[in-house]
Amino acid sequence: MQHLRSCWNSRLETRRTRPVTADPVPKNLPFLYGSWPFHAMGHMQRPEDAKMQIEAQKVVTLNYTLTDNEGTVIDESSDSTFAYLHGASNIIPGLENALVGKTSGETLSVSVPPEEGYGERDTTRTQSVPKDMFPEDAPIEIGMQFHAQGPDEETIVVTVTELEDDTVTVDGNHPLAGEQLNFAVEIIEVRDASEEEIAHGHVHGPDAHHHE
Numbered sequence: 001m002q003h004l005r006s007c008w009n010s011r012l013e014t015r016r017t018r019p020v021t022a023d024p025v026p027k028n029l030p031f032l033y034g035s036w037p038f039h040a041m042g043h044m045q046r047p048e049d050a051k052m053q054i055e056a057q058k059v060v061t062l063n064y065t066l067t068d069n070e071g072t073v074i075d076e077s078s079d080s081t082f083a084y085l086h087g088a089s090n091i092i093p094g095l096e097n098a099l100v101g102k103t104s105g106e107t108l109s110v111s112v113p114p115e116e117g118y119g120e121r122d123t124t125r126t127q128s129v130p131k132d133m134f135p136e137d138a139p140i141e142i143g144m145q146f147h148a149q150g151p152d153e154e155t156i157v158v159t160v161t162e163l164e165d166d167t168v169t170v171d172g173n174h175p176l177a178g179e180q181l182n183f184a185v186e187i188i189e190v191r192d193a194s195e196e197e198i199a200h201g202h203v204h205g206p207d208a209h210h211h212e
C-alpha cells in the first residue's frame, strides 16, 4: 500500500480509454481507390495496384462493432474515423493478425480469445485504497478510470469498482480482460504509412499531428 501511495501521488488523472487503441484517431482520409476502374490515360494503372493489402507499415481505416458472447455491444466505430498503424501493436494481437492480407472493402468476423486480447482476469489486481489518494476536486464514481503506476513503474489504468466512506476499491485489470471479443469489421482504407508515422509507431491525422 505504501508503495502504491508514493507512486500514485500526482499521477492520478481521468482518462477515457478505447478498447482497441488509446491513440488519437485521425479524421477520415481521401479514399484513393474508390473510383476504380480508371480509364488508361498516360500511364497504366493495374487493378492489383488498387487493392493494397494489410501488412506492416500500412495505415488501416476500419469500421467495427465489438460484442461480448452475450451479444452486447461493447464498442463500435461506424464513421470511418478509426485508423491504426499495422504491425506496431496499436491494436490487440488477435484482431491485428486476422487482418493481415485483407484489402479495402472486405468484411470479416473475428472472435478473439482473452489471451490474444486483453489477457485473463487477475483477481490479485483488485485492491482498496484510501480515498485521499484521489484528487480532492474530482468526484469519484463507480466505473471511472484513473492512471496509476504499477509495481514495475509501468502506467496502468485502474477502474473504480466499489466506493465506501474512506476507501475506494479499484481494479487494475483491463475492463475487457477475460472477455471473448467478437469483432465485425469492415475495412475502409489501406494506405502506406508516412515515415513519420512509422518512426512514431502510430497514425497521424491529415491535419497537424498532435500528441497528448
Ligand SMILES: [Zn+2]
Pocket: 200, 202, 204, 209, 211
Ligand atoms: Zn506521432
